Amino acid sequence: MGRFPFRVLVFALVFAEMVVGISGGNVEDVKVWPLPYSVSYGHKNMYMIGDFKLLSDGSKYSDASGILKDGFSRFIDLLKVAHVVDGNVSKYGNSSVLVGLNVVILTQDDELQYGIDESYKLLVPSPKKPAYAQIEAQTVYGALHALQTLSQICQFNFKSRIIEVPMTPWTISDKPRFPFRGLLIDTSRHYQPVPVIKSVIDSMAYAKLNVLHWHIVDMQSFPLEIPSYPKLWNGAYSVSERYTMADAAEIVSYAQKRGINVLAEIDVPGHALSWGVGYPSLWPSKDCQQPLDVSNNFTFKVIDGILSDFSKVFKFKFVHLGGDEVDTSCWRTTSHISKWLKEHGMNESEAYQYFVLQAQKIALSHGFEPVNWEETFNNFGKKLSPKTVVHNWLGGGVAENIVKAGLRCVVSNQDKWYLHYLDTPWPLFYLNEPLTNITDPSQQKLVIGGEVCMWGETVDASDIQQTIWPRAAAAAERLWTPYNKLAKDAMLVAGRLAHFRCLLNQRGIAAAPLNAVGRGTPYEPGSCYNQ
Known part of the structure; x- marks a missing residue:
């Protein structure tokens, strides 16, 4: 395949739409990579307070090794890595504010080995008071995957200068195909x-x-x-x-x-x-x-x-x-x-x-x-x-x-x-x-x-x-x-992969453009999402 035709094909199809396994809209609306096992979402926005808390009410996992605590800290850092979060959520009212994340882990063991359960469920509610997102997982490693998914559905609001979670309520059930x-x-x-x-x-x-x-x-x-x-x-x-x-x-x-x-x-x-x-x-x-x-x-x-x-x-x-x-x-x-x-x-x-x-x-x-x-x-x-x-x-x-x-x-x-x-x-x-x-x-x-x-x-x-x-x-x-x-056609996911590639760039990972082959560079000026 020639280089120029491939580039044209990507540009032509980069924001193609598809509907598969998603409740509530198009898969291209779900900016999560890799695509979860099951997803539903709505049309409301929630906003994270600056002092977003980690809770473990109902969890059997003590986190003696600090894996969950460290993972949560990295999650917060990822949300703040691209922009200074210095806005105030008070104007949105208490019902639209996410005050924390409750993580329920159902097993105590955190030994990492082949075949460990990596499944999770992630729930982000619609506006209500008080509002907590919730993760449920068999192991702490499933919870870490859930944090990665949540980090991808959050975004920085340039008007309010805070982190928002659009398209709530989110209900995601997920597990890997291969161990x-x-x-x-x-x-x-x-x-x-x-x-x-x-x-x-x-x-x-x-x-x-x-x-x-x-x-x-x-x-x-x-x-x-x-x-x-x-x-x-x-x-x-x-x-x-x-x-x-x-x-x-x-x-x-x-x-x-x-x-x-x-x-x-x-x-x-x-x-x-x-x-x-x-x-x-x-x-x-x-x-x-x-x-x-x-x-x-x-x-x-x-x-x-x-x-x-x-x-x-x-x-x-x-x-x-x-x-x-x-x-x-x-x-x-x-x-x-x-x-x-x-x-x-x-x-x-x-x-x-x-x-x-x-x-x-x-x-x-x-x-x-x-x-x-x-x-x-x-x-x-x-x-x-x-x-x-x-x-x-x-x-x-x-x-x-x-x-x-x-x-x-x-x-x-x-x-x-x-x-x-x-x-x-x-x-x-x-x-x-x-x-x-x-x-x-x-x-x-x-x-x-x-x-x-x-x-x-x-x-x-x-x-x-x-x-x-x-x-x-x-x-x-x-x-x-x-x-x-x-x-079945890879180009149908090009828009979502382009979004993930740009997310990697925002996190300091030098991911190459989609429209290049191998480790190529951008061809010309333009948006990250169109490369």
């Missing part, structure tokens, strides 16, 4: 400073993504401290482009307070040249440096040490072990490995299988369930641990084979959900369906979700956010919103 809604970032190809990673986490929460897949290391650099093997981070680009384990713990804690799990990845046995900078014996030889030496017991001791250290910091039940793009020629041409293969009756393919399965056993011994890229399934799927999650990336048609084999799957097919492909426009992200050709309900449940991938070859702190957004948001709605509420 795994991910974004991969790559800190090996380019180092991403901790504040940038935190900014990415914040932006993920705005779009209700809930898994940060941290592709920590690769052949180019090994930036993370591993206490068990402290020379590994000698493979970092420089002494300042590193993460301590305390940094990693801070990232995990920061994400957890926003309802986001961190999926850590070490990609083995390929993509591991940087490991040998600190420990050269991990290389097959100095002249042939990857994949990791399958014949050396030290290789697996290092993997065990890494995953042992991971288990103390990364609390998500899954760990990603990679396993993709393994060129085994170094094993064949290195004499001591070739000798080992013969002694163990293995060819190169069998040694690849042996390596992946050994890494899986180590991960399982530390309480993790393994995630592997799809090559492992394509080559020896029946041998994988039944606890394996297979990560699809090469293309379509693989997910249905994975779930037919009884394994779980995460979809990231590169032709639609790889963000570094700058010529892939947002409508393709929106229309990519993880359950394509999977009709058996039991098999559909094995597709636990999907992930957009921000590979880092051409991405650093200067351009990561504008490359992620708004295309990742298009995928986020696919992963959150019920299938029957999704638009």
